[in-house]
Amino acid sequence: MANPPLYRALDRAVSEYAMLKDGDSVLIGASGGKDSTALAEYLSSLLKRPSGPVFRLEALHVRTEFESQVVPGISGESGDSNSFSQIEELFSVWKIPLHIINVPVLDRLKPGKKMSCWWCSTQRRTELNNFAIKGGFNKIALGHHLDDILETFLMNALGKGELSTMPPVLRYDKYPVRIIRPLCFSDTEMIVRHTKARGYSSSVCTCAYQDNSYRKEARKKLEALTEGSYRKKLMLFESLRNVKKEYLP
Amino acid sequence: MANPPLYRALDRAVSEYAMLKDGDSVLIGASGGKDSTALAEYLSSLLKRPSGPVFRLEALHVRTEFESQVVPGISGESGDSNSFSQIEELFSVWKIPLHIINVPVLDRLKPGKKMSCWWCSTQRRTELNNFAIKGGFNKIALGHHLDDILETFLMNALGKGELSTMPPVLRYDKYPVRIIRPLCFSDTEMIVRHTKARGYSSSVCTCAYQDNSYRKEARKKLEALTEGSYRKKLMLFESLRNVKKEYLP
Numbered sequence: 486m487a488n489p490p491l492y493r494a495l496d497r498a499v500s501e502y503a504m505l506k507d508g509d510s511v512l513i514g515a516s517g518g519k520d521s522t523a524l525a526e527y528l529s530s531l532l533k534r535p536s537g538p539v540f541r542l543e544a545l546h547v548r549t550e551f552e553s554q555v556v557p558g559i560s561g562e563s564g565d566s567n568s569f570s571q572i573e574e575l576f577s578v579w580k581i582p583l584h585i586i587n588v589p590v591l592d593r594l595k596p597g598k599k600m601s602c603w604w605c606s607t608q609r610r611t612e613l614n615n616f617a618i619k620g621g622f623n624k625i626a627l628g629h630h631l632d633d634i635l636e637t638f639l640m641n642a643l644g645k646g647e648l649s650t651m652p653p654v655l656r657y658d659k660y661p662v663r664i665i666r667p668l669c670f671s672d673t674e675m676i677v678r679h680t681k682a683r684g685y686s687s688s689v690c691t692c693a694y695q696d697n698s699y700r701k702e703a704r705k706k707l708e709a710l711t712e713g714s715y716r717k718k719l720m721l722f723e724s725l726r727n728v729k730k731e732y733l734p
Numbered sequence: 735m736a737n738p739p740l741y742r743a744l745d746r747a748v749s750e751y752a753m754l755k756d757g758d759s760v761l762i763g764a765s766g767g768k769d770s771t772a773l774a775e776y777l778s779s780l781l782k783r784p785s786g787p788v789f790r791l792e793a794l795h796v797r798t799e800f801e802s803q804v805v806p807g808i809s810g811e812s813g814d815s816n817s818f819s820q821i822e823e824l825f826s827v828w829k830i831p832l833h834i835i836n837v838p839v840l841d842r843l844k845p846g847k848k849m850s851c852w853w854c855s856t857q858r859r860t861e862l863n864n865f866a867i868k869g870g871f872n873k874i875a876l877g878h879h880l881d882d883i884l885e886t887f888l889m890n891a892l893g894k895g896e897l898s899t900m901p902p903v904l905r906y907d908k909y910p911v912r913i914i915r916p917l918c919f920s921d922t923e924m925i926v927r928h929t930k931a932r933g934y935s936s937s938v939c940t941c942a943y944q945d946n947s948y949r950k951e952a953r954k955k956l957e958a959l960t961e962g963s964y965r966k967k968l969m970l971f972e973s974l975r976n977v978k979k980e981y982l983p
Contacts, residue, residue, distance in 0.1 A: 642969075643969055647976040647977075648897065649982060652981055709954075709955060710955055720895045721892055723895035724890070724892075725983050728896075729897060731904075733897065734901050734971060
């Protein structure tokens with residue numbers, strides 16, 4: 486059977502960025518959302534390929550207080566509070582050990598500070614890093630995809646005045662782990678099409694709290710630049726790999 | 735009298751990029767449009783400042799076949815075919831020797847090739863370079879402004895897959911001249927406001943032929959990114975000076 490289109494985009498990323506090799510220990514950051522779930526499915530499928538890399542594969546879900554506060558109509562995805570058990574089922578079918586830790590991101594807020602997506606993601610990322618290091622993982626696989634990468638590029642250029650984004654492979658200075666983002670060539674549409682075909686697109690649920698207006702604005706801007714065209718998104722991504730220093734101010 | 739806002743943006747560029755020094759020979763590429771005309775006015779005013787740099791200042795207008803073919807309603811500016819004489823008058827008031835050469839860009843087209851903005855500008859640029867070199871000029875000042883630079887950035891990213899644009903200062907490998915773009919911090923609105931206040935905004939006329947749809951599209955995209963805000967345009971420009979290589983793919 487031919488690989489689905491999403492897998493081709495994933496294969497391209499893994500190959501072009503040499504993301505995986507024999508002996509790797511890979512920890513998936515499993516949010517419960519469609520992106521990291523599709524990533525988990527793909528990585529488990531890689532282990533079944535006769536000529537594929539041989540690596541250890543586990544996943545960590547960092548649970549915050551928001552997960553039980555399901556607000557129907559706010560979350561873009563299912564408001565079913567039992568949904569995470571479906572994720573657990575999928576990971577079990579895919580033979581990926583799924584660890585869950587509880588992190589009270591609201592409790593950790595310093596007095597007077599407001600809750601934000603930035604704060605929550607920093608907290609969860611730190612837990613993920615610590616878990617990976619303690620568990621002997623050398624790679625953390627995250628579900629950020631092409632649209633996320635390009636939107637972050639636009640947010641950083643227009644909000645921080647710098648050309649930067651979430652790179653497909655990132656080495657930390659202070660942690661002995663590497664971040665990999667195998668979905669860097671996959672856009673939302675491609676992922677949704679895949680997860681719908683697989684029947685799990687609507688069984689997942691991420692944060693119900695989010696009101697990330699910066700991200701929403703960036704999404705509109707990306708749409709204005711590319712008209713949603715995958716070809717144009719790839720071109721923009723390509724430009725990020727092709728910096729002509731002498732032709733920049 | 736305080737300098738007009740446009741002059742402040744021009745001063746900033748000249749200073750930050752060390753564009754001019756005593757003994758320079760500067761040739762302005764004078765299209766007849768508002769941008770290079772405002773640039774000429776500014777450069778001539780610099781020569782009158784007691785503490786300003788002392789340099790030689792002349793201008794070249796490369797005239798193509800299109801200049802006499804005034805098509806009312808197509809050119810965004812005045813369709814008055816006598817308009818260039820007004821430019822000559824202004825340059826004379828500003829004491830800038832204005833040279834004019836005729837270049838038949840249509841005649842130079844190779845058989846089967848279509849006329850384009852790219853072809854015309856390449857032809858005119860070559861003439862400008864040759865004239866500068868023969869005349870002993872070491873700098874060519876062009877009227878490209880902030881919007882032009884950002885639009886070219888978007889066109890190059892989305893059309894060529896590279897991060898590049900027209901830099902404020904460009905050294906040629908094969909020519910002993912340097913390109914400077916003192917309007918790099920000035921946007922269209924700022925220039926229009928200035929030229930209107932000076933009374934020459936509507937007396938100028940550039941190419942009546944143009945149907946540069948790529949440029950028009952890029953203009954819309956820049957608008958979508960910045961909502962026309964000068965502050966946001968400056969931020970985007972700033973990002974081009976601030977490339978974080980380790981956070982790019």
